[in-house]
Amino acid sequence: MRSIYHIREFNVHHLSLPxxxxxxxxxxxxLRHKPFFRQDVQTGNLGSPPLMGLLxxxxxxxxxxxxxHVRFQATPSVTNFLALDKCLPKREFMEICSSVGGTRSxxxxxEWLAMSRAFHxxxxxxxxxxxxxxxxxxxxxxxxxMEWVKPNVHNNEANSSDxxxxxxxxxxxxxxxxxxxxxxxxxxxxxNQQPPWYTNPQTxxxxxxxxxxxxxxxxxDNRA
Numbered sequence: 001m002r003s004i005y006h007i008r009e010f011n012v013h014h015l016s017l018p019x020x021x022x023x024x025x026x027x028x029x030x031l032r033h034k035p036f037f038r039q040d041v042q043t044g045n046l047g048s049p050p051l052m053g054l055l056x057x058x059x060x061x062x063x064x065x066x067x068x069h070v071r072f073q074a075t076p077s078v079t080n081f082l083a084l085d086k087c088l089p090k091r092e093f094m095e096i097c098s099s100v101g102g103t104r105s106x107x108x109x110x111e112w113l114a115m116s117r118a119f120h121x122x123x124x125x126x127x128x129x130x131x132x133x134x135x136x137x138x139x140x141x142x143x144x145x146m147e148w149v150k151p152n153v154h155n156n157e158a159n160s161s162d163x164x165x166x167x168x169x170x171x172x173x174x175x176x177x178x179x180x181x182x183x184x185x186x187x188x189x190x191x192n193q194q195p196p197w198y199t200n201p202q203t204x205x206x207x208x209x210x211x212x213x214x215x216x217x218x219x220x221d222n223r224a
Contacts, residue, residue, distance in 0.1 A: 017065045018052035019044065021081055025074035033070045055079055062097065071095075106171040113153055113210060114146040120212045153209060174209050175202040 040046035059078050068083040071092035085091040118141040122130050155173045181198040199219050207214040
């Protein structure tokens with residue numbers, strides 16, 4: 001279980017922490033903050049090999065990651081890599097990254113949406129992961145799902161043909177953050193009880209947009 005994030009194929013195909021990322025910044029500074037990383041750094045086990053392959057292939061402008069539980073910045077290839085600390089007092093768990101230019105909006109990536117649909121049947125909630133198709137078959141399936149994404153995913157107020165690329169949709173047009181569970185101090189009589197299941201409305205909206213089943217909704221309505 002310790003190394004499950006190294007090898008979970010669903011996340012690799014679907015699109016954390018690339019292997020050898022520490023070599024692209026101040027490794028010694030990282031080890032001063034996290035000395036127990038030393039063995040993983042020396043053996044090359046810190047991070048995921050497939051994710052470094054993705055980083056070198058896609059060359060995104062930014063790559064935000066978890067797992068390190070410490071603020072760490074690096075510049076592999078042409079990518080700005082940033083990991084943040086745990087959300088605890090006096091820890092660097094939040095950072096504002098500004099971009100140069102005019103007004104920008106967050107949009108879904110059409111290819112990632114196609115991948116989400118293509119690999120959704122392989123999203124396992126059981127102990128055994130179903131076998132994946134070979135790469136050629138997988139690429140063909142993603143291309144097939146891209147043809148679904150283009151006409152079906154677009155902003156509600158505009159036709160997809162008006163977008164720079166058919167299939168682009170504003171994230172806020174689909175998902176709006178709302179509180180889905182009581183916050184600390186507002187649990188009432190349930191404070192010391194096992195909490196009930198709370199369905200995440202953002203996940204529900206995403207699945208509805210792609211016309212796929214919400215596999216992590218364990219509410220009675222979804223089970224029925």
